[in-house]
Amino acid sequence: MIVPRWEWRTFGEDFGAAEDAFAALEAERVMESDELYLLAEESDASVKIRDALMDVKHLEEVDDDGLEQWVPVMKGSFPIAAADVAAVLGVLRVAATALERDVYSLDDLVDEVMRPNDALLAVEVHKRRSRYTIGGCMAELSEVRTDKGSTRTIAVEFEDPARVLETVRSLGLAAHANVCMARGLKTLVGFGTTRYAAIDVGTNSVKLHVGDRHADGTWSTVADRAVVTRLGEGLQAGGSLALEPMQRTTEAIAEMADESRRAGAVAIVAVGTAGLRAAANSTAFVDAAEARAGVRVEIILGEEEGRLAYLAATSGLRLARGSLCVFDTGGGSSQFTFGRGGEVDEQFSVPVGAARLTERFGLAGTVSDEALAGALEGIAAELDSLTDRPSPDQLVGMGGAVTNLAAVEHELATYDPDVVHGTRLDRAEVDRQIELYRTRTADERRAVVGLQPNRAEVILAGACVVRTVLTKLGCESLVVSDRGLRHGLIADRFALGPPVG
Numbered sequence: 001m002i003v004p005r006w007e008w009r010t011f012g013e014d015f016g017a018a019e020d021a022f023a024a025l026e027a028e029r030v031m032e033s034d035e036l037y038l039l040a041e042e043s044d045a046s047v048k049i050r051d052a053l054m055d056v057k058h059l060e061e062v063d064d065d066g067l068e069q070w071v072p073v074m075k076g077s078f079p080i081a082a083a084d085v086a087a088v089l090g091v092l093r094v095a096a097t098a099l100e101r102d103v104y105s106l107d108d109l110v111d112e113v114m115r116p117n118d119a120l121l122a123v124e125v126h127k128r129r130s131r132y133t134i135g136g137c138m139a140e141l142s143e144v145r146t147d148k149g150s151t152r153t154i155a156v157e158f159e160d161p162a163r164v165l166e167t168v169r170s171l172g173l174a175a176h177a178n179v180c181m182a183r184g185l186k187t188l189v190g191f192g193t194t195r196y197a198a199i200d201v202g203t204n205s206v207k208l209h210v211g212d213r214h215a216d217g218t219w220s221t222v223a224d225r226a227v228v229t230r231l232g233e234g235l236q237a238g239g240s241l242a243l244e245p246m247q248r249t250t251e252a253i254a255e256m257a258d259e260s261r262r263a264g265a266v267a268i269v270a271v272g273t274a275g276l277r278a279a280a281n282s283t284a285f286v287d288a289a290e291a292r293a294g295v296r297v298e299i300i301l302g303e304e305e306g307r308l309a310y311l312a313a314t315s316g317l318r319l320a321r322g323s324l325c326v327f328d329t330g331g332g333s334s335q336f337t338f339g340r341g342g343e344v345d346e347q348f349s350v351p352v353g354a355a356r357l358t359e360r361f362g363l364a365g366t367v368s369d370e371a372l373a374g375a376l377e378g379i380a381a382e383l384d385s386l387t388d389r390p391s392p393d394q395l396v397g398m399g400g401a402v403t404n405l406a407a408v409e410h411e412l413a414t415y416d417p418d419v420v421h422g423t424r425l426d427r428a429e430v431d432r433q434i435e436l437y438r439t440r441t442a443d444e445r446r447a448v449v450g451l452q453p454n455r456a457e458v459i460l461a462g463a464c465v466v467r468t469v470l471t472k473l474g475c476e477s478l479v480v481s482d483r484g485l486r487h488g489l490i491a492d493r494f495a496l497g498p499p500v501g
Contacts (some may be wrong), residue, residue: 004060005138006067006161008168010176011153011184011266017172018154022141027130034126036106037185040092041119041192041215044182046070047088048125049106053077054084056091059180066178066262067161079103085113094119121191123148135167148189153181175257175294179266187266191215195222197260197268198490199253201289201297203232203275204331204355204458205400206249208256209486210263213494222263224417224486226400227252228454231285232275232332232355240281246288254293269493272299273485274332274353302349305485306335312488313396313481314342317422322393325473328484329399329465331355331458336385338392352382354401357461364457365441372438375461379468386472395473397425398481400455401462405433406480408450415452421482427470434463 038047046057056074063069074087085104086096094117101108114122129142137158144151154173158164168174179187186192193212200207210223229249234242253270260268270289276282276299286297300308309328313319321341328335332353338346358364361375406423407415437445437460445456455462470478 003159004069004071005157005159006063006069006164007155007157007180008067008164008178009153009155009180009184010173011151011179011187012176013152015152015154015171015173015176021134021171022130022132022139025132025134027132029131031129031131032127033129034124036110037123037125037182038088038092038114039121039123039182039186039189039191040094043091043093044180044186045091045093046180046182047092049078052106054080054088056088058091063161065161065165067164068178068180069161070180078109079105080109085109089113092120121189123185123189123191125185135170136163137167139167139171144185144188146185146189151184151188153184175290177261177266177268179264183264183266194494195263195265196490196494197256197263197265198486198493199256199260199268199270199295199297200484200486200489201231201249201253201270201272201276202330202332202485203235203273203353204228204230205454206231206252206256207484207486208259209490210260210265211487211490217495219491223259228452230331230355232278232353234359235275235279235332235356239279241275241279241285246285250285250289250292253289253295253297257293257295267494268295269489270295270297271305271485271489272297273305274302274330274349274351275355277302278332278351302333302335303347305333306337306347306349307344308485308488308492309335309398310337310339310344310347310488311492312483312485313398315483315488315491317396317479317481319394319396319479323390324394324396325392326396326398326481327469329353329397329401329462329469331400334383334465334469348385350383350385352379352465354458354462354465357465358458361461363460363464367438367460369438372434372464376464376468379464380472383465383468383472386469389473391474395470395475395478396481397466397469397478398484399462400452401459402466402478402480403482404450404452404455404459405430405463405466407452408433408436408448410450412450415450417482420480423480424477425466425480426477427467430463430467430470434460434467437463 036049057070060071061069082099089096126145132139140155197210205228207226231249233245310326313326406420442456446453
């Protein structure tokens, strides 16, 4: 009787501390083999031929920790019957066309079934596997080569999932994505759909985007959400991040990283923006986040932030020809990128963000006309770099302030990105909302339909930034992009897949 095993596997070039753990042991067995994997766009089932034997495993279950239980469903020598070929196609989630033979040799299977079907791919793989026993589990460190590239993979297997998880943690690999062999091979050779995740750690909020990259280069959304953590709360120029906001933000990053791994993302990228650029203790935060979430937050320059936002906007909206300005207003800074079509002419970042302005001008609650005028004057001075610029043919705004203004305009009790994306927001509507928020406390603002409750304190400042940008650039309206830095980031970093070897 075969007892199903729970498996954890990851791919990469360098496995950190795990490398030392394996190096300290003598391999119990070293094996080299040439195998043929049958891959499918819509399935991650394990279908391979080794030593002229067809070996098929089906994913039976995934537990709460993301461990996978694979069950053998076929093992036989060639030639194989047409019924078995149909069964293999079923496991690969491909409709079985009329099979013309009663039995199939391996060459028949590849030439007549695999190659004519664009949803299938046969990949020759050479493996060098070094097997160990660690924590009572079978552990393998393997080198994998194909004609499209090479990579390395570690697998840990055992009947008891708790012991597998304990062994993975003892090797320092808990932060690595659990990726089955078929999915790892598809990523390596650039076949089918691959899932990635991007995390944007902003001054006011943390945003997650999980997306599928399809074989034709297009993307589709799997998950997209944000949580307000106010990382920059109380942060002054040259100052330090406070302990409580750091803890809130670290927990949010960890939750998003875990969600991404459970969803099957093969790689996660995370970046930090203005708040982390400004903080004196940003390195300590990055180290703490990595220890807690297993993700290293890369602090990017404002210009890079603007470039990625521009990429997100230009790839996500049908924009008219001509000059274009994309601006992204966040909690700690705003990024401006000027260009035409896909070409960037100029980009810069200014330390003007809703969280900072709220604290500076006291905009979290009701505000007098005089105080509002003073805030607008101060914001205009901060955005002096926009003065006397020619008006762009198209202005695109993104970020939490802009999307919340659009959601309030549409009175969206439940946020709908498809409604928000492409909304045209004009000066009159921005002015209406500025007055709406100016005359209300934070609690009263939370009752406004469409406004994210956690943005109640900072929405007035964000609206004032939007109003000032419109005035400075001589525009009567802007187009709202629901896409943001995280969308540009995931497309930019994973356009051709991650470096896996």
